[in-house]
Amino acid sequence: MMISTFAQIRAAPLRRLLSRKQVFRQNQNRSTHSYSTTLTLDDALVDQDPYRRIRFEHPLYMLDRSLESGRLAVAKSFWRDAHSIEPFLLPFWQVHLLCDQKSSIQWESPNGIVESGPDFRYYSDIGMAIAAVPKDHWASGIYIPWSIRLSTEKMSMLYKQSGGSLDFLPSESPSIYSHPFSQILDPFMHEIWNPHTAPKFAYGPPDLKGKEERIIMLQGSEETQFYEAFVPYGIRVYAIPVYRLMYKVGLYRGTGVMDGQMPMMNNNTFRLDWKHGGFRTLIPYLHTRVGHHHRRWTAPDEISEPEIVNAAFNPPSKIQELIKALFDGMWNRGSITPSMWEDERILPEFGPARDGNAQTLDEYNKAALKGLTLPPEPRFPIKQTQTASKTSLFNPRNPKPKSAESSSINTSAKEEKERLARQYGGNNTQRRRTLHYRDQAEIRLNNVRRSMRMTPEEEYISKIQTFLPDPKGYYDVLGIRDPPKDFLKAEKREYIDALISSHRNDESFKAHPDYGGSVVKQRNLNEAFENLETLEKRRQYYAESRLGYRFNR
Known part of the structure; x- marks a missing residue:
C-alpha cells in the first residue's frame, strides 16, 4: 500500500518530465471541438486549389516562442x-x-474663378488582405x-x-x-484538419464589376484646396490566396485578435469590436497604407522622375466605402x-519565375506606377488538362445533367459496340480472335491515355534539365561531375x-590532413555532404540554385 501511494505522489512531477509535445497533443485530443474527419491539414487546405497557388505564412514572431506560455506572454504585452x-x-485574399x-x-483662385491643370493619365494601386471565412465565422470582416x-x-x-535559405519564405x-x-x-x-480552427476558403476573390468607377473616385482628397477630377479606364484585380496563423485572445473584457507573423497593435493586432455580419472597425491613418500613385501635380516639362506617394482616401469615410466594396464584391459572389x-490573375505569393507570382506582379506594378513601358502582364498559366482534387469541395451533391452532346456521343459509342458484336459474333474462331485483339488494343490505348497524366512527382522531374546546376560546387567537391536529374x-x-x-568516404582520404589534404578541403567536403546527404536537402539545394538569382540580382 505504501509503495502504491508513493508512486501516486511521484506521478505528478514525473508527468512534467514528459515531452511537452506529447502533453500538447493530449490536451488537443481532449478539446471540446471534436474532429469529424480524418483529413490532414494538407489534404483539406492544399487541395482546395487544383493549381496549387495557396501559400502558408510562417508565424515568424512566434518561432522563438517554443511554448504556449511564451505566446500568451506576447498577447499580454498588448493586453x-x-x-x-x-x-x-x-x-x-491578398487583393491588389x-x-x-x-x-x-482643379482649384479656385482668390478671384473666384475655377482653374484646371493639365490632364494626366496614370496608374495607382490599392492593396488589402481580407478574410475569406464563412460569413457566420467569428473572423468574418477582418482586414x-x-x-x-x-x-x-x-x-x-x-x-x-x-x-539564402527558403525555410522562412511562404510555404x-x-x-x-x-x-x-x-x-x-x-x-x-x-495536424488533423479541424474546420473550427482551420476553415477553408469560403468565397472567391472579389468581383468588382460595376464598382470600378466609384473605387477610382475614392482616391481623391476633399480636405485640401485642390479638387481632382477623374476619368476612370478600369481596374485590374489580382488576388493572392494565403493562410495566416491568427490567435484569438481571451480578455477579461472582450476578445482580441493577434497575428502570429508580425503583430503590430492596431494594424494586425486588435480587438473584436464590430457587429456580427459587418467588418472591422476603421484603422486610424489607413489611407496612408493601402495605396500609391504618382505625384500628379508634377509639371510636364520637369526632367525629374515623378514621385510615388500615398493615395489620399480622405475623409476616412472613403476608406470605409472601399472596404465595404471589397467585402461585398467577395460575399455577393x-x-x-x-x-x-480558373482565373489567371490568382497568383501565388512565392513560386517559380516562369509563372506569375507576387514578385513579377511587383515588378509590373512598379513599371505601371512610374509610367514605364509595361512588361508582359503577370498571369498564372491555367492548364485545362488539370482537374480538381477529390475533396468534397469539388464533388457537388447534385451534379449537372449530361448535355445533349455528351449523350449523343455515348449513344454512338453504344451503336458501334453493337455493330462490332454483330460483325464478329458466332462461332468463327478468326472473328473471336480479331475481337480479342481489338479489345486488347483498346485496353493498351486506355493505359497510354491514363499514363499521359503525370503524377506530381513525374511532373516535377519532367521540368528539370538533364543535368543539375551546381553553383556552390558541392557535387564537384564530392567528385561528381554533371549530376543527372x-x-x-x-x-x-x-x-x-x-x-x-x-x-564522401572516397574523397575523405584525399582531403584529410593526415593523408596529404588540408583542414580547408576537409571542411568543404563536410559542408558539401551535409547539404546533399538526403533527397530533401538535394531538392532544397536545387530550389536555391533556381530561385536564388531573383533575390541577388
Whole structure:
C-alpha cells in the first residue's frame, strides 16, 4: 500500500518530465471541438486549389516562442488582461487593384474663378488582405493593410537575412504549423484538419464589376484646396490566396485578435469590436497604407522622375466605402466553386519565375506606377488538362445533367459496340480472335491515355534539365561531375544516398590532413555532404540554385 501511494505522489512531477509535445497533443485530443474527419491539414487546405497557388505564412514572431506560455506572454504585452489564446488558421485574399485613370487638378483662385491643370493619365494601386471565412465565422470582416511592395520587400529581407535559405519564405504546405522546426516544443496547430480552427476558403476573390468607377473616385482628397477630377479606364484585380496563423485572445473584457507573423497593435493586432455580419472597425491613418500613385501635380516639362506617394482616401469615410466594396464584391459572389479557381490573375505569393507570382506582379506594378513601358502582364498559366482534387469541395451533391452532346456521343459509342458484336459474333474462331485483339488494343490505348497524366512527382522531374546546376560546387567537391536529374527522384532515394556517402568516404582520404589534404578541403567536403546527404536537402539545394538569382540580382 505504501509503495502504491508513493508512486501516486511521484506521478505528478514525473508527468512534467514528459515531452511537452506529447502533453500538447493530449490536451488537443481532449478539446471540446471534436474532429469529424480524418483529413490532414494538407489534404483539406492544399487541395482546395487544383493549381496549387495557396501559400502558408510562417508565424515568424512566434518561432522563438517554443511554448504556449511564451505566446500568451506576447498577447499580454498588448493586453494586460489577456488570460488565454487559441490558434486559428485563417484564409485571406491578398487583393491588389491596379487602377487606370486620367485626372486633372482643379482649384479656385482668390478671384473666384475655377482653374484646371493639365490632364494626366496614370496608374495607382490599392492593396488589402481580407478574410475569406464563412460569413457566420467569428473572423468574418477582418482586414489587414497589405501592399504588394511590402510583401516582396519582406521576402527579400528574409531571404538575405537567412543566408539564402527558403525555410522562412511562404510555404506550400501547412505542415509548418503541425510539424514546426525541431526547436519548437508545442506545435502551433494540430495536424488533423479541424474546420473550427482551420476553415477553408469560403468565397472567391472579389468581383468588382460595376464598382470600378466609384473605387477610382475614392482616391481623391476633399480636405485640401485642390479638387481632382477623374476619368476612370478600369481596374485590374489580382488576388493572392494565403493562410495566416491568427490567435484569438481571451480578455477579461472582450476578445482580441493577434497575428502570429508580425503583430503590430492596431494594424494586425486588435480587438473584436464590430457587429456580427459587418467588418472591422476603421484603422486610424489607413489611407496612408493601402495605396500609391504618382505625384500628379508634377509639371510636364520637369526632367525629374515623378514621385510615388500615398493615395489620399480622405475623409476616412472613403476608406470605409472601399472596404465595404471589397467585402461585398467577395460575399455577393456566393460560395467558392471550382470555376472560380480558373482565373489567371490568382497568383501565388512565392513560386517559380516562369509563372506569375507576387514578385513579377511587383515588378509590373512598379513599371505601371512610374509610367514605364509595361512588361508582359503577370498571369498564372491555367492548364485545362488539370482537374480538381477529390475533396468534397469539388464533388457537388447534385451534379449537372449530361448535355445533349455528351449523350449523343455515348449513344454512338453504344451503336458501334453493337455493330462490332454483330460483325464478329458466332462461332468463327478468326472473328473471336480479331475481337480479342481489338479489345486488347483498346485496353493498351486506355493505359497510354491514363499514363499521359503525370503524377506530381513525374511532373516535377519532367521540368528539370538533364543535368543539375551546381553553383556552390558541392557535387564537384564530392567528385561528381554533371549530376543527372535522377539525383532528385524519390524512387532512387536510397541508391543516391548510398552513392553520395560512398563518394564522401572516397574523397575523405584525399582531403584529410593526415593523408596529404588540408583542414580547408576537409571542411568543404563536410559542408558539401551535409547539404546533399538526403533527397530533401538535394531538392532544397536545387530550389536555391533556381530561385536564388531573383533575390541577388
